Amino acid sequence: MNKMPIAKIQQLLFSHEADDALIDSLEKDERAGVRRLLEKWKKQQQKEQELLKKFIEMTQFERKLRSQGYKSIAGIDEVGRGPLAGPVVAAAVILPEDFYLPGVDDSKKLNEQKREELFERIQQEAKAIGIGVIEAAEIDEINILEASKKAMLQAIVEIQSDPDYLLVDAVRLETPYPSESLIKGDARSISIAAASIVAKVTRDRMMKKLDGVYPQYGFASNMGYGTAAHLDALKKYGATPIHRMSFAPVKLAGK
Template sequence: MKKLTIEEISQTLVNQVEADEEFIQTLKKDERKGVQRILERWEKQQEKEQQLHKKYIEMTSFERSLRTQGFQYIAGIDEAGRGPLAGPVVAAAVILPEDFYLPGIDDSKKLNEQKRDEYFEKITTEALAFGVGIIDAAEIDRINILEAAKKAMLSAIIQLRPNPDYLLIDAVKLDVPYPYEALIKGDARSATIAAASIIAKVTRDRMMIEIDREYPQYNFASNMGYGTAEHLEALKRYGATPYHRKTFAPVKQYL
């Protein structure tokens, strides 16, 4: 049998969906250093994919358990933007199909911007339903941030069609006509909540980028409204914008 070139071996491994054990064993006996480097990289990639698959299975345990109880439309709910000094609080609710698969999904804060955008497109394209609730700074000041976050969540939930029959919510208790479970750190424990987390954060970040165009001196596109040293300095110098939360302590002193 003709000996494959290193490039041919690399392409063969890239195109393999499942490992051909006989081929792998042949490569292990190949004395060429280039072949061994390719094989080592491939084995590391396989290990990484297995770990991501295992974690994804763990993150769907709540959903799988609920489906065995007869629930079909399980919605995950999460919010983004409770801590910043400026901008809205945004919540998302999402119902994923049973066969949805996205290894690597996690709490949106643990993902880089490129991954969040990539996952946002897959989630919003393949979801059975999703909704987004947005509460602006003026309303946050009027009812407080916790109530605003809950209001945003409720707004997102009522947009869902089909209606959910069970809710998995990140750490917040809501007055809703559906059975639900509030999971502490739910965005790292449930794939459905993690999906909602990604929708909420990407939506909010894009809004802050738009607000940045209106008020570039605060650099909202970078700090997303959080109280960075640069943001606080801009507050001190220019005062508060209509997007600032005026009941938040660091903003109050610059009114």
Template structure:
């Protein structure tokens, strides 16, 4: 029997839905180094896929338990931008369908920018509903950052249609008419909170890039308003902008 070429082997390994057990056993007997390299690479990718699948299933445990209790529209809620010196705080609320599957979804801070952008579009496309709440710097200074984050979350929830029947919230407690649970590090433990964290962060990052066009000296497109050395030096040199949180140190020291 004629041996498969390297290209043919790669093509066969890429075919989805086929049992590769017999093929892998055959390839393990192939003495060509190129074949063994391809097989090793394929097995590493398979192992990574299996780990991502396992992690995804673990992150559905809260949603699965709630659906078992009869809840249908479970909203995950998270925010982005509590720590920066400039820019808004942005919150998102997301209701996902029961059959949503996106292995690799996680706390938005653990993902690359490209992954966040890709997942952002996928979540928007497949979500039953999502909402976004935005509170600017001036209001943050008036009511404080924690209250601003909560207000943004509540605004995001009001945009959901259909209305949620349960809320999974990252780290904070909200006063709402809906039953809820607050999860510490929920964006790494629940797929709906992780989805909300991605919507919130990508939305905020895009806003900061827009602000950076108006105030390029501060490097907002890269630091996203956080207190990097570049940002702090720009505050010293140029002063504060309308987007800076004047109640935050060290911003308030330069007013």
């Protein structure tokens, strides 16, 4: 086994074809390249185990509710409370009982590439998804908290299947469904985490399109948040129809 080409060893290790006999043999292989590959493989195995443990922890609420007879559990979350421009977007997601996708987490903890990958898988495997969007003008009318709640309620209405229980991130909603509000739910419930990813990717794509309409503000990179470049653009060009006029930095820029 010591003479097995390193390229072949790499193929076996990282195509999930490694068995105990192979690992035992590689442990005895003194080639530096083999030792590096084995160390890399061990780190990957550890990461996969950590993701699996996290995934199991994040299904605790769903498993408990299913043991009580609930079948269609919707996770609800929103994104976009903090930006100076653009809408607040909410998502409602019902996952199947056998959903398995380690790595799903609070969207804020994931990079863009990972969010996009998980978004596509969630879109393919979810039983139902609903989206709610509240634009800047209405945010100014009713305030950002009420707009966030309204977006969540809209997402529930838009979902393609009636849920029988709601798991909601942080806020309490008045709905005809039994529900539970979970503080930091997007890091504790797999359904809420999936909703946070769907809402984040949906909103980011909207902001990238708006960047083409208002290119001076850098919406494709800042997503409407108050970066230094965004604030400079506000001072130079003023506010657009998608800016939240009730937010202090936008108010000040107009003076």
